[in-house]
Amino acid sequence: MxxxxxxxxxxxxxxxxxxxxxxxxxxxxxxxxxxxxxxxxxxxxxxxxxxxxxxxxxxxxxxxxxxxxxxxxxxxxxxxxxxxxxxxxxxxxxxxxxxxxxxxxxxxxxxxxxxxxxxxxxxxxxxxxxxxxxxxxxxxxxxxxxxxxxxxxxxxxxxxxxxxxxxxxxxxxxxxxxxxxxxxxxxxxxxxxxxxxxxxxxxxxxxxxxxxxxxxxxxxxxxxxxxxxxxxxxxxxxxxxxxxxxxxxxxxxxxxxxxxxxxxxxxxxxxxxxxxxxxxxxxxxxxxxxxxxxxxxxxxxxxxxxxxxxxxxxxxxxxxxxxxxxxxxxxxxxxxxxxVLQHWSALTNGRELVNVSPLAVVSSTQLDSTSCIVAENAKISEKTSLKNSFLGAGVAVSPKSVVQDSVVMMNAKIGQGCKIYNCVICEDSTIEDNCELKDCIVGSQHTVVASSKHSNEVLTVIDRLMEF
The missing domain is CATH 3.90.550.10 (Spore Coat Polysaccharide Biosynthesis Protein SpsA; Chain A)
Known part of the structure; x- marks a missing residue:
């Protein structure tokens, strides 16, 4: 210096x-x-x-x-x-x-x-x-x-x-x-x-x-x-x-x-x-x-x-x-x-980037570790595809699901056979099996029922939406 x-x-x-x-x-x-x-x-x-x-x-x-x-x-x-x-x-x-x-x-x-x-x-x-x-x-x-x-x-x-x-x-x-x-x-x-x-x-x-x-x-x-x-x-x-x-x-x-x-x-x-x-x-x-x-x-x-x-x-x-x-x-x-990943070093003063936490359990071979971040205690099941997405602590993704270009916040659960594209999934929410979500926001603690298909929607508890 x-x-x-x-x-x-x-x-x-x-x-x-x-x-x-x-x-x-x-x-x-x-x-x-x-x-x-x-x-x-x-x-x-x-x-x-x-x-x-x-x-x-x-x-x-x-x-x-x-x-x-x-x-x-x-x-x-x-x-x-x-x-x-x-x-x-x-x-x-x-x-x-x-x-x-x-x-x-x-x-x-x-x-x-x-x-x-x-x-x-x-x-x-x-x-x-x-x-x-x-x-x-x-x-x-x-x-x-x-x-x-x-x-x-x-x-x-x-x-x-x-x-x-x-x-x-x-x-x-x-x-x-x-x-x-x-x-x-x-x-x-x-x-x-x-x-x-x-x-x-x-x-x-x-x-x-x-x-x-x-x-x-x-x-x-x-x-x-x-x-x-x-x-x-x-x-x-x-x-x-x-x-x-x-x-x-x-x-x-x-x-x-x-x-x-x-x-x-x-x-x-x-x-x-x-x-x-x-x-x-x-x-x-x-x-x-x-x-x-x-x-x-x-x-x-x-x-x-x-x-x-x-x-x-x-x-x-x-x-x-x-x-x-x-x-x-x-x-x-x-x-x-x-x-953020493109500019990570400059934004974080050279902080080491850990794409997949050693405390996460990842069984899938289709996780793009260069474009994703998986936090501690997350569980990624086999036959699951992840790309350009951030998964918070405690997130669970069941088999045969696809998550792309999305932010999934802590403790959210994604069921089997789901397709998630360009979504923000807030904390403690649940996406049940076989759902298809594109360009959606899922509010905290909300449950998306099985086999639902949604596009360009805000999915949340109606009382909370009224507060917005």
Missing amino acids: TGSILGHNMGINCELVPVVMAAGKGSRMTELTAKRPKCLLPIGNLPMIYYPIALLERSGFHETLIVVQESSKTEISGALEKCGLKIKYDLVGIPGDEEWGTADSLRHLHETGKIATDVLVISSDLVTDLNLDPLIDLYRKKDASVCGLFAPAPASPIITTPGPKSKNKSERDLVGIDPDTSRLVLLASASDYETCLSLNGNLLKKYEKFSIYSKLLDAHVYIIRKWLCQYLGYNKDLSTLKGEVVPFVVKKQSKVNKPHTKVDDKASVIGADIKTELSHFAQEDELTLKVRQMSSFTDNRCNPVYSGDTVRCYADILKDSEFTIRANTLQQYCVANRM
Whole structure:
């Protein structure tokens, strides 16, 4: 390891506290999350939450906070203990009966004294081979208030998403970035604009040129200053980070700067319109300002350094990643499982891939061990064909069955003579003999009766489907 990289990694743990957001309920794939937290859905033979934590490890972090629902702490803790992680983690529980956004969770961490430095926020559904060094370097170089990570939209393989046929409309963002300075000048959802995008006059006046992207993937990795977490403690109207906080801060930086009186007592702003007082929380110390005034450094030709802004947002666009995906929809979750083996070493920091657990009982000679993963205590009977599929712990497949391009979660039972193509079979479910399933989802603890034939369906307990 070189000295520069060593220094980078040593300093990073003093500068930033990583926060993995893993309290999401999986509202976009409720068919899979009825009985388990979204962050524990399997991708390959590892829980989804493993992959962003592995990213933190290879980026030099030694500790992280993980925000989870209080009711899931024990289950998530047990799953993480089996992953062999080196990083130390602290599970922070939040109420499961309330709809909390990322900003709500950051507010809670601030109010409970968990945040002592600037914060690196990362989503539990990010699966990527990237390294965070370029983003962290941008945050340091620009002394950024907010620094976000974006990636070119992945060219996903053409696969059929299990369940009822529908057009998969991916959410698109409009991301405006100054190509010379990497300043993030616009962040909005494309769905907010039907045919015309109106730009604020101050924005056009302040930034002579910028590029607007409509096909970037928001990786939901943000570095934010500690003072912004403090601001969230005062402004409780903001609930989500990407949808509310970041667009709000981006807009604030584009406004014409006006001199304001320095205020030492933050309590004095109570009773005022706090949304107009963001600049108060962003005040820089006098030494920093004097050094900047004496420096010849500038990031533009005509204006003062940073255009005189105290609030500054930046964006880093990934260039070297071969695989980056947000497994936050059913379609993307299936894509992640389809492609994880191709990028296994990069995604898991060189972790050894054990395709067939030594604790599994495999009697079949028709198991493609290069494209399948069979977990511990699984039982694969003779004359059974398996290809491009992941079978969880305790899964049992009876003779003369075919399982292809599917995810079969723990303790599921597949009867004799079944044909399973491109399906997601949730935990503790039972597929009785001679069933044929194609492009289906079988909910947890559901039983598919013998000799059934289903295509493009969600098969689950009717009461649970009503909860969806």
